[in-house]
Structure formats: C-alpha cells, structure tokens
Amino acid sequence: MRLRSLVSLGFAALSYFLSSAFAADCQLQSSQPVQDFGQFNPYELTKVPGSDSASLGQRVLQLTVICPDPSTLAIVFRGAAAGAQRFKMGDAGQFSLTVKDALLDGQPVNLGRAMNPKATPEHAAASVQLTPEYYIVPLAISNSRPQQGKTLTLRVEINAYLKMDHLKIRDITPFQGQGFFELDAVPGQSHF
Numbered sequence: 059m060r061l062r063s064l065v066s067l068g069f070a071a072l073s074y075f076l077s078s079a080f081a082a083d084c085q086l087q088s089s090q091p092v093q094d095f096g097q098f099n100p101y102e103l104t105k106v107p108g109s110d111s112a113s114l115g116q117r118v119l120q121l122t123v124i125c126p127d128p129s130t131l132a133i134v135f136r137g138a139a140a141g142a143q144r145f146k147m148g149d150a151g152q153f154s155l156t157v158k159d160a161l162l163d164g165q166p167v168n169l170g171r172a173m174n175p176k177a178t179p180e181h182a183a184a185s186v187q188l189t190p191e192y193y194i195v196p197l198a199i200s201n202s203r204p205q206q207g208k209t210l211t212l213r214v215e216i217n218a219y220l221k222m223d224h225l226k227i228r229d230i231t232p233f234q235g236q237g238f239f240e241l242d243a244v245p246g247q248s249h250f
C-alpha cells in the first residue's frame with residue numbers, strides 16, 4: 059500500500075498537499091501545509107562554506123503516519139534530484155531534507171536508509187538525510203532491525219540554497235520545486 063503527500067516547494071512558499079488516494083488504511087499527515095521562505099535581500103545571505111551556494115534558511119515540519127494495524131513503514135521523497143544529496147528548487151535553487159526525532163508508537167527509534175522499501179536498511183542513526191531515491195525506515199535502537207508500528211512521527215528539516223551566481227537578481231523571482239512524500243506500508247508483515 060502506498061500513500062503520497064504532495065509537496066510544492068517554492069522560494070516564497072513551501073506547500074504540502076496531502077492525498078490518501080494510494081492508501082485506504084494508513085494516513086500520512088504534515089504539521090504545516092505551508093512553509094514560507096519569504097523574500098530576501100541577496101546581499102544579506104551567507105555563503106555556505108565549501109560550496110557555490112548561499113543558505114536561504116531552514117524550515118521544519120512534522121510528518122505523522124497513522125495505520126490501524128502494526129505495519130512495516132518506509133518513506134521516500136519523490137522530487138527532481140539536484141545531485142546525490144539534494145533536490146531541485148527551480149533552475150538555481152536546491153533543498154535538502156533531514157529526518158530526525160523519530161517516534162514509533164511513542165518510543166524513540168533510529169532511522170535507516172534503503173534503496174527500496176524491501177531492501178535491508180543501512181546507516182542506522184537518530185538523524186538521516188533523505189536523499190533522492192532513498193527510503194527511510196524506522197529501526198530499533200538496540201539492534202538496528204526494522205520495526206513495525208501503528209504510528210510514526212518524524213521531524214523533517216528543510217534547508218534551502220541558492221547558487222551564488224544567481225544572487226544578482228534585480229526583480230522578484232520565484233524559485234519552485236515540486237515533489238511528494240510517499241509512504242510504503244505493509245500491515246502485519248516485515249519486508250526484511
């Protein structure tokens with residue numbers, strides 16, 4: 059069963075649209091339907107050390123998955139890739155997603171990354187970068203094994219960047235990207 063949460067990322071606004079068309083049993087919810095990066099003065103932005111980008115700031119949202127039965131859960135963000143670590147936001151912008159503070163049925167869990175919902179997760183940690191084409195999976199802190207649950211809450215940090223050579227913009231210029239969170243949930247059984 060798959061559930062998608064549509065995300066529209068914009069320089070001025072970051073909007074989340076929720077849809078339950080792909081999962082009748084589980085729900086995927088976002089804490090904030092709109093994330094606004096606002097307007098900026100390009101001369102006030104700070105260059106990110108070691109890169110050709112300036113930071114547009116960070117926004118935070120909470121994703122919540124609610125299932126009626128214990129399920130194996132995996133979440134991926136589907137959006138245009140800007141390399142292996144980030145997603146595109148217009149022609150000159152990028153954003154990254156960091157997932158942390160995961161609670162499965164009220165208990166802290168680590169997160170792992172997997173190439174698909176049935177693959178064995180790697181890199182068990184309390185904080186994981188959600189990169190293009192990778193799923194995140196809740197893992198037990200004690201043994202890093204995938205866990206099943208009915209409710210999963212995640213904190214998602216969104217960091218936006220603009221290429222330095224685009225800071226000479228004279229007019230208001232929106233930078234937008236699109237994508238969606240997708241949930242893969244299998245009740246009562248483990249993929250692993």
